[in-house]
Every structure is written in C-alpha cells, then in structure tokens.
Amino acid sequence: MSERVQVVTRHILAPIAVAGSEVPVYEPGEHFGIFPDYEHKWPYPEVGIMSAQQTPSTLFTSFLEEAAKSFPEVPALAAEKPVPAIVRAGEAPALPWEAWTKWTWKDYYEDARRLAKAFIQLGVEQFGSVTIFGFNAPEWMVSALAAMLCGGKYVGIYSTDTPEQVQYKVDHSNAAVMVVDGEMEFEATAKHVEDMPELRAIVCWGIPAPAQLTRKDGSICKVMTFKDCLELGASQGSDTSLAARKEATRPGHAMGIIYTSGTTGNPKAVMVHHDAAVAITTMASQAETGAMQGYPARILSYLPLSHVAGSMMDMWFPILMAGKKKLHSTIYFARPYDLKDMTLAARIQFVRPTVFLGVPRVYEKIQSRMMGVAAAITGVKKSIATWAKGKGLEYCRNMQAGGSKAKPLFHTIADKLILSKARDALGLDQCKIFIVGAAPISADTLEYFGQLGMMIQNVYGMSESSGLTTLCLPLWNAFGTVGQALPGIEVKCFKTGPNGENVEVPRCQPGAKVVPEDFQGEICFRGRHIMSGYMANPRFGEAHINEIREKNSSTIDKEGWLHSGDKGCMDTNGVFRITGRYKELIIGAGGENIAPVPVEDKIKQLAPALSNVMMVGDNRRFNVALVTLLAEGATGELPGSDDLTGAALEVNPAVKTISAALKDPAWQKYIQDAIDKTNSDTTVCQNNAWKIQKFAIASRDFSVQTGEFTPTMKLKRSVAEEMWKDLIDPLYS
Known part of the structure; x- marks a missing residue:
C-alpha cells in the first residue's frame, strides 16, 4: 500500500512515544516457516499493547464466537439475493432493506460451524485449505471462517485469475474443497480438475449444483450447493471432531493464505497466522487511529476479499470489534457488477457507510465524475461552490499535521450550504473514517476530498504484514506521507552495510521537499503482525522447496525484519514517506x-x-x-x-x-x-x-x-x- 507523493511542507507534532520495554528482543535465526503445518513463534515486549498481558495469543475464531453471544440478533451480513439486474445503463437502485437477505452474528457463527463440520466430512484435513472463488458475499466470509474453524486455511481466488492461475492456486494450496459463486468460476475450476488431484469437492453458492466431476483415473470431485453443504454439516458432521481440530490449532498456525500478484512467475503464498490477524486488528483499533469513531458500523464490502485489504477491513476487523470491543457492525455486500458497470454509487447511497475503504482508483473515479458535474455548473452557483470549496480547502490544510486546527471564518456556513450536500449526494455524509491503501494516491486527490470534509487516512502495509503497518492518524494526517507506525510495530529505514548488515539511515527533517539520498533506505518492519512465511508445497519437489525458502530468507532477515522493497525515509517525528520502489527505480x-x-x-x-x-x-x-x-x-x-x-x-x-x-x-x-x-x-x-x-x-x-x-x-x-x-x-x- 505504498504512497509516493510529495509531502506537505509543514512541521509535525510530537510522535507517539515508544518505550524500550515495548520493543521485543529478537534472537538471530530464521523467523519464518515454509510448510502448511508450521507454527510461528514471536517474542513479546515486556509492556505495551503487544505484550502477552495486554494482548494474549488466541485463535482469531474465538472473537466470532464471542460476537455471536454478544449480538445474537444483530444483522452481521446483508446481501441482495438474487442479485437484481441493472435497470438501465449506469442505473441499479438498491432493493429496500426488508428485501435483503441477512445473517445475524449468531447465524454467522452457527453457519460457519456447520460448514466447518461439512468440510471435515469432505476431506479438509488439519492444516489443509479451502479455496474460495467468487465476488464478495456472505457465503465467502462464512466459508473463510469455516476453513479456520476446522483447523485449516482459507484461500481467496481473484475474479480476474485465468483458469491456469486458478489451477495453480488450488493445487499449490492443497485445497480439498473449492467454494465457488457462478458458472464462470465453476467452469474455470472444472476445466483443470485433472490437474487438481487433492480437490475432493466443489460447493456452489450462486448457481444450482452441476453434475459431479469424474477424473480419468476414476476419482470423483463431488459437486453440491452451499445449502446442501450446510445440511451435510448439520446432519453428519461431528462436534467432537470440530472440537479436536480447535484443540490442535495454535495461534501461530496459519488461518489464511493471501496469494501475492507478482508481475512474473507464480504468485507467492503468504501465510497469515491467527495471532497476526489478532495483533493487527488490535493495534488498529486503538484510540489514536480513530477506528472506533465509525462503530457501531455500516461497511460496504466491494474490494476483493482475496486481497489482504478486503479481508482485514470487511472480515477481520468487524469480527474483532464485535467479539473483543463489543462494538458491532453490519457488512453490506455490493453487487458483482457495481465496479465494472459504475453502479457502486447506488450501493453507497443506500448503505450510508460509517467506514469506507477505497483503493486510489476508486477515489480518482469519484473525483473525476464530481469534477465533470462541477464543470457544468455556471454563473452564481459556480461562484458560490468555488467559494465554499476554498473554505473547505483552507480548513483541510489547517487540520493536517502541524496545522492550526482552526475553522476559517464562514466555514460552517459553507459546509452547511454546499459541502455537506456533496457528501450527502455521494452517500458518504455519515462516514466517519475514510481509508485509502494498496497503491499510491496523489496529494491532489486527497486535498480534493479533504476540501469536501472527507479527510482520507492513508495506510501502508503489505500482505506479508497482514495489510497494515503505518497510517496517517486523524490528528496526524499529513498528505504525501504514510503516517506513523502503529503502536506495537517497529519500522526502520535501512541500507545494507559492507558485510550485509542492516545500517539504519539518519532521519530527515519534517516536510523536506527533497530528501537527500543519505537519508533514504529500504523500509523494514517487524512485530506480531508479520506473516508466518511464504508456503511451499512438498508435493512440488525439492527445487520448489528451495526456491520458496530462498524467497523467505530474502524477505525476512535473521533479525526478524521484513524487507518491504520500498524506498523511503522517516523524519524526526517518526513519520514515513515512500520515495520509490527499488524494483521500479x-x-x-x-x-x-x-x-x-x-x-x-x-x-x-x-x-x-x-x-x-x-x-x-x-x-x-x-x-x-x-x-x-x-x-x-x-x-x-x-x-x-x-x-x-x-x-x-x-x-x-x-x-x-x-x-x-x-x-x-x-x-x-x-x-x-x-x-x-x-x-x-x-x-x-x-x-x-x-x-x-x-x-x-x-x-x-x-x-x-x-x-x-x-x-x-x-x-x-x-x-x-x-x-x-x-x-x-x-x-x-
């Protein structure tokens, strides 16, 4: 989630202080594993948010169980089923709330348990995998939690993956069960079933179940509906077996695999362990981040759940907030065509999200459309709108780190008459938290939304760091930077010394327009949120195992530092800026x-x-x-x-x-x-x-x-x- 734009020229306030006892001691050695049953270990700091006392290790699934007890009747998941067709080009109004299909928090947990028991019946082993292929849906999330509950991992497939990429991920992850949405996903899987020897069953949630698949060697890949799979778990599943899987699962075991999308070669399988998800969501829920402002929450799920950002924002974070913080949310699912056919606005306007995550491309598209509308306004209306946005921009700049925080004269009037109406038209008038990540975003786009009263917080992280490492805080938002490290995470900028050692570069001055080369290095981080490692499949042979081990050792060094590949600097206030990517230079x-x-x-x-x-x-x-x-x-x-x-x-x-x-x-x-x-x-x-x-x-x-x-x-x-x-x-x- 890199940001590489020019920083604003302002000094920033004092950083969050981190005491020495809040930093754990890493013993030299290998800080990763490569096999599916690897149990990750990590050092705890003596005190602080990531100490064993404040955040004890636990299975992530325990929070879903707690959420079900706390909010049994509160809707957790909601979707329009079946998906309505587009009325006409660019128009797809939402159904009324009573027409949406809903899962309460109790339903969410109980369906995940039923499905987990069915997965065991279908052949998912301890430390095995379940692949999920389809657009975001309640069934997607229930399947992911079921995979975790039966002691395995969920593995998301991108909707844009080719049949060959699907085959690789299913085979490489040793998936025994594949959960798919529509005909396209089923056909892409069925096309290569001969090359997926471990796949025992395909479960369909969006279409009637096609006929079972028989391979040339006589082995059968069962095909069933999602409903039938739930009934299998309820009628033939074993609570004893499910309890045994839980007993055998440790917080250091992987709960999910995020396949990175590299530009060449096969994707790498990032193993996210239970404690990493617990750690990152716990750190992100601290008061400094402003996360709790949006809770109780309404969240629109539309970015791919197969990507770490979608998983964290739509699945991990709401579960932790409900189970641990006792703050519930409802996740509303967009329609599969909303991004493609540019009808996402109808879903936003219906949901009125309190938390909104967008990749830069989404914000840029919204900006482009709004600028197109503004260009058509003339005369007095245009003059008033320009005046109001000017007041909004002044306030936006005052609210950035080092700014006065003061409201300009007449800003309240400008906001009430003009700016609030723009937010209302977008359906973002009730949104308390705006997040952007996954790619660079320009300061121009950030200021455009900032002038309308939508201060976007930029986040930075990787799949390998469970999606998040630094972010711009509500009181520390400096456009052009990626903010500070979350409490409990160590982040430094290193250059390589003459003997291959990490040499920390000096910190630059806040707001420097041009940062000298001596102050720039590779951004590296470590903490409980770091992945278990890239997974290797023993069936793929010794050369594959050696390749994956080499990729791990070049990514996580012997001191436990994850090397991001991003070039950047840290200023004297602990604020980070990305200046490039070493592979892109x-x-x-x-x-x-x-x-x-x-x-x-x-x-x-x-x-x-x-x-x-x-x-x-x-x-x-x-x-x-x-x-x-x-x-x-x-x-x-x-x-x-x-x-x-x-x-x-x-x-x-x-x-x-x-x-x-x-x-x-x-x-x-x-x-x-x-x-x-x-x-x-x-x-x-x-x-x-x-x-x-x-x-x-x-x-x-x-x-x-x-x-x-x-x-x-x-x-x-x-x-x-x-x-x-x-x-x-x-x-x-």
Whole structure:
C-alpha cells in the first residue's frame, strides 16, 4: 500500500512515544516457516499493547464466537439475493432493506460451524485449505471462517485469475474443497480438475449444483450447493471432531493464505497466522487511529476479499470489534457488477457507510465524475461552490499535521450550504473514517476530498504484514506521507552495510521537499503482525522447496525484519514517506536512481484529463512517458471504450474519442504543457536525468483485464512496457 507523493511542507507534532520495554528482543535465526503445518513463534515486549498481558495469543475464531453471544440478533451480513439486474445503463437502485437477505452474528457463527463440520466430512484435513472463488458475499466470509474453524486455511481466488492461475492456486494450496459463486468460476475450476488431484469437492453458492466431476483415473470431485453443504454439516458432521481440530490449532498456525500478484512467475503464498490477524486488528483499533469513531458500523464490502485489504477491513476487523470491543457492525455486500458497470454509487447511497475503504482508483473515479458535474455548473452557483470549496480547502490544510486546527471564518456556513450536500449526494455524509491503501494516491486527490470534509487516512502495509503497518492518524494526517507506525510495530529505514548488515539511515527533517539520498533506505518492519512465511508445497519437489525458502530468507532477515522493497525515509517525528520502489527505480544514464511515481503523479495533477501516466527510461538514453486518457467505462478492472469522459471532454470539445485525440494538436499541447511544468519542478525532477523528453498516447486505458494492472490495480511496469513496445520504441528513434 505504498504512497509516493510529495509531502506537505509543514512541521509535525510530537510522535507517539515508544518505550524500550515495548520493543521485543529478537534472537538471530530464521523467523519464518515454509510448510502448511508450521507454527510461528514471536517474542513479546515486556509492556505495551503487544505484550502477552495486554494482548494474549488466541485463535482469531474465538472473537466470532464471542460476537455471536454478544449480538445474537444483530444483522452481521446483508446481501441482495438474487442479485437484481441493472435497470438501465449506469442505473441499479438498491432493493429496500426488508428485501435483503441477512445473517445475524449468531447465524454467522452457527453457519460457519456447520460448514466447518461439512468440510471435515469432505476431506479438509488439519492444516489443509479451502479455496474460495467468487465476488464478495456472505457465503465467502462464512466459508473463510469455516476453513479456520476446522483447523485449516482459507484461500481467496481473484475474479480476474485465468483458469491456469486458478489451477495453480488450488493445487499449490492443497485445497480439498473449492467454494465457488457462478458458472464462470465453476467452469474455470472444472476445466483443470485433472490437474487438481487433492480437490475432493466443489460447493456452489450462486448457481444450482452441476453434475459431479469424474477424473480419468476414476476419482470423483463431488459437486453440491452451499445449502446442501450446510445440511451435510448439520446432519453428519461431528462436534467432537470440530472440537479436536480447535484443540490442535495454535495461534501461530496459519488461518489464511493471501496469494501475492507478482508481475512474473507464480504468485507467492503468504501465510497469515491467527495471532497476526489478532495483533493487527488490535493495534488498529486503538484510540489514536480513530477506528472506533465509525462503530457501531455500516461497511460496504466491494474490494476483493482475496486481497489482504478486503479481508482485514470487511472480515477481520468487524469480527474483532464485535467479539473483543463489543462494538458491532453490519457488512453490506455490493453487487458483482457495481465496479465494472459504475453502479457502486447506488450501493453507497443506500448503505450510508460509517467506514469506507477505497483503493486510489476508486477515489480518482469519484473525483473525476464530481469534477465533470462541477464543470457544468455556471454563473452564481459556480461562484458560490468555488467559494465554499476554498473554505473547505483552507480548513483541510489547517487540520493536517502541524496545522492550526482552526475553522476559517464562514466555514460552517459553507459546509452547511454546499459541502455537506456533496457528501450527502455521494452517500458518504455519515462516514466517519475514510481509508485509502494498496497503491499510491496523489496529494491532489486527497486535498480534493479533504476540501469536501472527507479527510482520507492513508495506510501502508503489505500482505506479508497482514495489510497494515503505518497510517496517517486523524490528528496526524499529513498528505504525501504514510503516517506513523502503529503502536506495537517497529519500522526502520535501512541500507545494507559492507558485510550485509542492516545500517539504519539518519532521519530527515519534517516536510523536506527533497530528501537527500543519505537519508533514504529500504523500509523494514517487524512485530506480531508479520506473516508466518511464504508456503511451499512438498508435493512440488525439492527445487520448489528451495526456491520458496530462498524467497523467505530474502524477505525476512535473521533479525526478524521484513524487507518491504520500498524506498523511503522517516523524519524526526517518526513519520514515513515512500520515495520509490527499488524494483521500479529507473537507472539514469549517469547512474541516477530515479523514482518515477512522483513524476507521474505531478503530470496527472497538472493534467486531470489523463487516467494513467507510465514513465519509461530504464537502460534507455532518456525518459519518455506513455499516457492514457479518461475513457467511458474504464474502471481499472476494465479498459473502457474509445469514448472520452469527464475532464477529457474539456481539452478539445470537438474531440469525443481517444482515437481522435491521438494526433489532435490541442491534446498534444495539453499533455506537453503538463510535462514541461513537471520537468521544471525541482521537487520531483531533481535534474535533467529525471525529465521526460517525449510522450505517446495509448489507444486505450490500462486495466486488469488487459494485463497492465495486478488485481489490486498496481501497475505492472515491465509487463506494460513490453505490451506497448511498438508505441514506446519509436520514441527513441
């Protein structure tokens, strides 16, 4: 969840103090395991939130049991079933509340127990796996908890995974049961059932059960409905067997596998252990984070649960809050097509979430649409709106770290008349916590929402750190940074010494526009929230085991530090900023390490009609840029159409399509002007080596479907550069 934009030039208040006794002592050695039955061990600090006294180790599933006792009649999960069709393009109003299908907290727990007993009957072994393939749904979460309850792991499959990727994950995770949603998911699984020897059953929640699958060797893969699976657990399942699985499971055992989406090779299987989920949610629920402001909570689940951010926000955190903090929530599920068909707004407006997590792409799409609406306003209304947003922006800046916290004169009136109506129109008027993560977000987007009274907290972490390590706190929100380490987590910036040792770099000054190289290093962290390790499958052979062991040892060193691969700095107030990614750095002709993201972000800030900017220049004579334009229907998951949308329609009103814009003089000047201004900005382009000399417009937007983005919408640079080679190479001729 990296953030790599320019920090605001303000001093920040005193950091959260951490006493020496709050930091555990790590003995040198291996701090990871590679096999499915590995039990992770960790040192406890003497005092503090992560001490054994304040947060004793426990199974994460215990909190669901407690939540069921505390809130037996409170709706925990709610979904529209069956999923209603779109009324017309862009319109899909929500059903009335009484038409939603609901699970109470008691239902949630009892169905998870029934399903866990069925999973045991179907062949899920202690330390085994259950894969889940489908859009977010109550059945997704119930299946995940059932996998944990029977002593195994849940394994999410991305909706964008190919049948070959599905086959690899099912086989590699040793999944005995696969829980799927619709026909597409079933067919992708059935296509490779011959190559999934451990798969015993497929459970379908969104379609009638197809016929069972018989392999060439005569072995059978059963197929049944979710309802039938629940009935199997209720009628034939054993409470004694379930209790025995619980007894054999320790907090250091893995409860889930998050497959990372790398740009090359097979994905790595991150093992998240029970204590890691308990630790990260406990640390994130402290008063400093502001998390409890949104509870009792309404949460809209729409980001993939197969990704660590979705799992943490929609599943782990609500369960811990209900079970441990006695603050309940209701999770509402978006429709599978909401992001693709841009109907998410209807779900937001119905749910009125009190907590909202979005990846940068989601916030950027909302911003683009709102800017398009604002552009159509003229006359007195426009003047009033501009005045109100100006007051909002002033207050937003005052509320950032080091600001006065003062409300500007007439801000209350501006908020009541204009700004609150914008929040209400979005359905975010009751939201208390706005979170962004998973990829970089520009300060421009953060300020855009901030001026409307929506202060977004940027979070930073990895699947390997259970999704979260640092965040901008409500009273410590500095746009352009990723905030401070959560209480109970150690974070440092290291360079490698002459003997391979970690050498901590000095801290930089708060608000520095340009951070000298000597103050930058690799951001590393350690704590109870760190993964068990990347899992290896013994069936895959010795070479695979050795490969996974090497990947683990290069990620978690002998002192227990997880190496993020992100380049960054920590200021004297303990606030972190990401300045680049070591694997993404462009090496200039003079050997300069050039971080492309700040340059790209600056161009997008100056040219809001652009959707994506990708800087190219590694091992080249100079840097160039490939840009994409705002396109109708482009969601990040899909590339959209040839039709321009939003701010892109304003560059040259006579040009309505990407095809027409490719050689249009007005578009050429628009992009070149933004590049020229960026090249002249020494805060992002330190010298000529950073500057972009030429650019080209791509014929469509980037997307997951077309391969430029990972499922979490991170740019796959090397892949995109190869895909667009025929457009990039001529820029160097």
